[in-house]
Amino acid sequence: MADSVLKPDNSKIDLSPEQFRRFVEAASRAPSPDNNQPWCFRRSGSGIDVLHVRGRALPSDIDDYFSWQALGPAIENIVLSASCENLRADVRYHARPFAESTDGELVATVEFSSGAESDPLAKFIDERVSNRRPYKSVPLAESETAALEQSLHDPQCKLLWLTQPADLKALAKLVYITDRIRFEHQPFHDEFHKVLRYDDAQAKETGDGLDLKTLEIPAFAIPIFKWVRPWKRMKLANHFGLSAMFAGNSKQLVRKSGAIGLLLTTQASDERYLEAGRSLQRVWLACAAAGLAFQPMGGLPMFLTQFARKGRDAFVPEHAVRLAEIVEPFYDLFPAAREHTLVMLFRIGMAPPPSARSLRYPLERIISREDN
Template identity: 25%
Template sequence: MSDTIHVPDRTMRRIVELATLAPSVHNTQPWRWRAADDRLELRADRRQQLPATDPTGRDLVISCGAALHQAEVAAAALGWRAYVDRFPDPSDPDLLARLDLAPAPPPGNAAGELEAIAHRCTDRRRFTSWPVPDERLDQLAHIASQWGTRAVALTGVSERFRAERLVLRATVLQQSVPAMALEEAAWRDRSRVDGIPGAVLPSSTATPRAHPHRFAGGDLEETGERTVEGSDGLIVLFDVHDDHHAWLRAGEGLSAMWLAATTAGLSVVPLSQVVELPETRVAFRHEVLGGLAHPLLLARVGWQAIGRGDLVRTPRRALEAVLDLDPGQVR
């Protein structure tokens, strides 16, 4: 990029503000941004990592990948094309990406993209029984795959059964590991700036070891008996590699898929627990993916009931806490 280009601070702030509306595991928001002239840098914020649930940082990097994608989309909508260099410094693995910005005409769907970013949320309420057509699930998987990850809709009865069984197994196992259970509890109603409010979590009448939900027993007056219902769509993101590059790309693909689903009126709920435990991750690789690839994230997709009220928005860390506007130090 030319050294004469200077992106206004207000534009940098707006791009990062929109990027940080991205989904993240337990709403940890594990990212840090630095801006100067025409460049943004995205770093992993290890202070927000989950040591028990996510010791390798897979969920953290996927979360940052989602924020990276939303930064790219936001920049384009605001009239700036982002040229992305992922993992630009091998000696600094927490520097996940550099985005060099250049003026460019906004795409024709810019307003819709910004609206999708603003309205996207994790709505864990029970989906309707109306199934998502296989063609639409395939389309969402294709959108995710355009961002360097690989994705496929699980539409076969046997593969869906095996996937659901492994999600249930992972959820039960995590509740039986004290460190993981305590970590999950610690991130519920954690603070006014991060964590998951009980107000967005459905209640559940399920017994602890029957069909448990992650973050079960919230404040929403709704009951549910299964983590995955028979009419839910399932999409798995995967790669032949299980490394930081694959994780970052999976986050970008997840965000692209999620924004497209939001525009279409669909809800997406990640089921990351199945890849967080070695036992269920390996089983998913062999029993669902035929041993050919590593699962990176499973997501369920469905329709919310017409007329349901909007959820309380999950909190976000202040922009000043995640963004350094520091001209002269990025280059």
């Protein structure tokens, strides 16, 4: 990937220390897989360096594809916040091998010049949230999904939609299959329990991970989650149908949605995924602006991507068989996805606000030590 400059400008503006902190604060509000916040920020001349903290990346990530869907939204939040101060932000993506420092890998640099108009999506940066409640089963109108498409940032991204109950039902079956694999494979189980935060104290202490309350887990079920933390117990519980029960919940949630969206891009490259991450954030913010709840469903596209790239050998045989069986039904539901690269699947709809919000690291932890 060559270094690329979007909208070059010669009259760069130096950020004040307060502006730098404001933009980093906005970046930190971005979503990230399992709330891992794999980012760090540094002042660079007149701009901001965006660093990837590999030590926080998910072990199950494929070529950083999930991390880029967190860094892309963080970058978009910087661009949006800058627009509110009439600053135009130009994003330059760096090529591999990324320059490394003790704080992370240099993935992008954002530079600022004067002349932007305030982007109305910026107002929703703090409101955007993952909402894992059941939504109203009222299909979104075509005009509503078309309006969301207007918010895409990258012309190489595309959104496909399912709104009809029969299609949601068909997709729910595929989500069920991949969710069961998540609960029935020890590496995924261990990864999940490493990021679970069982109570407020633990959530506050770490400032990251998945607070069970944000997962809408009812209080009575929390002891079950704690009990099955050791893989041996989970394996035993799966014999009695626990993985089927958990995956069954996801299946219901897919059906209880106003629409399912699939975000695609043209190529599996760092730059395309980062740009797609920016688009994901814009669509999510546009949903917040429209009063629509949003939940990413990363499992299905992640498994399909892994299966397509690494083949059957990357999975235990019984999971490889199940995954092979869902590829065609998935592309039958989204025929236009065959010529594209999968980015993210998500559900949207009308719902009450989530029971809890996820926390973030303090700014000191995500600002490079050189700037602290």
